[in-house]
Amino acid sequence: MVDKMLHRTSFSLKSDLGVTVADGSDDAFVLVVLNYNVPKFVPVLWNQARLRICADGGANRIYDEIPALLPEEDADSVRERYKPDVIKGDLDSIRPAVRDFYLSLGTVVIDESEDQDTTDFEKCIAYIKDVDSNTAPRKVVVVGALGGRFDHVLAHINVLYKYPRLRITLLSDDSLLYLLPQGFSHEIRINCAVEGPHCGLIPFGTSSESTTTTGLRWNLNESGMAFGSLISTSNLLDDDVVTVVSDSPLIWTIAIRQSGEDICPT
Numbered sequence: 001m002v003d004k005m006l007h008r009t010s011f012s013l014k015s016d017l018g019v020t021v022a023d024g025s026d027d028a029f030v031l032v033v034l035n036y037n038v039p040k041f042v043p044v045l046w047n048q049a050r051l052r053i054c055a056d057g058g059a060n061r062i063y064d065e066i067p068a069l070l071p072e073e074d075a076d077s078v079r080e081r082y083k084p085d086v087i088k089g090d091l092d093s094i095r096p097a098v099r100d101f102y103l104s105l106g107t108v109v110i111d112e113s114e115d116q117d118t119t120d121f122e123k124c125i126a127y128i129k130d131v132d133s134n135t136a137p138r139k140v141v142v143v144g145a146l147g148g149r150f151d152h153v154l155a156h157i158n159v160l161y162k163y164p165r166l167r168i169t170l171l172s173d174d175s176l177l178y179l180l181p182q183g184f185s186h187e188i189r190i191n192c193a194v195e196g197p198h199c200g201l202i203p204f205g206t207s208s209e210s211t212t213t214t215g216l217r218w219n220l221n222e223s224g225m226a227f228g229s230l231i232s233t234s235n236l237l238d239d240d241v242v243t244v245v246s247d248s249p250l251i252w253t254i255a256i257r258q259s260g261e262d263i264c265p266t
């Protein structure tokens with residue numbers, strides 16, 4: 001009997017209640033900001049996160065783009081309110097003035113320029129795994145993770161495979177994705193306020209000899225999947241619960257619902 005792993009997108013992207021999810025709650029998450037387009041809902045996510053980490057030049061994005069997303073507020077007070085807890089990386093992209101601004105507010109800045117074998121994103125994930133002492137479930141939401149340079153995007157997906165015990169969600173304005181690790185049966189509870197209806201199951205890295213799903217328009221029934229033959233893209237939700245059983249780790253991806261699309265499938 002394999003254990004069941006439950007997946008649920010518990011964050012909200014729509015309304016800013018100004019509430020941090022309680023530390024220790026199953027829904028608590030760490031927000032990681034990368035150096036790519038900041039999605040418009042980042043201020044909302046920021047307020048729900050228990051810890052906020054910028055990967056090197058991700059700090060420039062917060063400094064420059066959050067005030068632009070909140071144009072009715074004074075830019076300097078927005079910058080003081082949206083202060084990263086930690087900035088980590090090889091620090092070749094953060095502007096000195098941005099580094100000094102956040103240092104003066106008490107942000108912890110960690111320079112690992114001697115490590116040229118792991119990306120700034122992976123350095124942030126290593127911080128969460130090894131340094132963050134919070135005992136809450138290690139859920140991580142990463143923004144600026146999809147789109148942009150293709151080698152970076154592949155490195156982001158590789159980190160999911162390197163840290164299968166962290167529950168890392170990569171997020172953009174259009175999609176989210178996470179790993180369904182090998183050795184579990186997976187139950188994905190759809191949060192229809194945030195995600196759907198287009199979705200996919202991708203055998204990155206390793207092909208699958210046998211995958212079985214329920215809850216999709218085009219289910220797999222002990223089907224093989226591999227690049228060069230079948231991968232499941234442009235699939236659709238047929239239920240608010242999707243189950244996946246596979247002999248391989250798979251990437252689950254689902255569209256972010258755009259405003260105006262609020263229809264749950266059942």
Ligand SMILES: Nc1ncnc2c1ncn2[C@@H]1O[C@H](COP(=O)(O)OP(=O)(O)OP(=O)(O)O)[C@@H](O)[C@H]1O
Pocket residue numbers: 034035036055056057058089090092093094118119120121122144145147148149150152153156
């Ligand atoms: N063009 C891009 N597209 C997608 N992701 C990016 C892009 N540029 C940076 N990132 C992400 O943001 C993180 C911080 O980026 P930064 O610009 O500070 O450094 P970099 O020198 O490009 O990245 P690294 O030092 O990690 O190779 C990177 O580790 C990567 O995860």
Ligand SMILES: Cc1ncc(C[n+]2csc(CCO)c2C)c(N)n1
Pocket residue numbers: 090115116117118119120
């Ligand atoms: C085989 C191999 N390929 C590429 C790099 C380059 N690299 C990978 S991560 C990183 C750090 C970027 O901040 C750099 C420079 C390497 N080291 N080893």
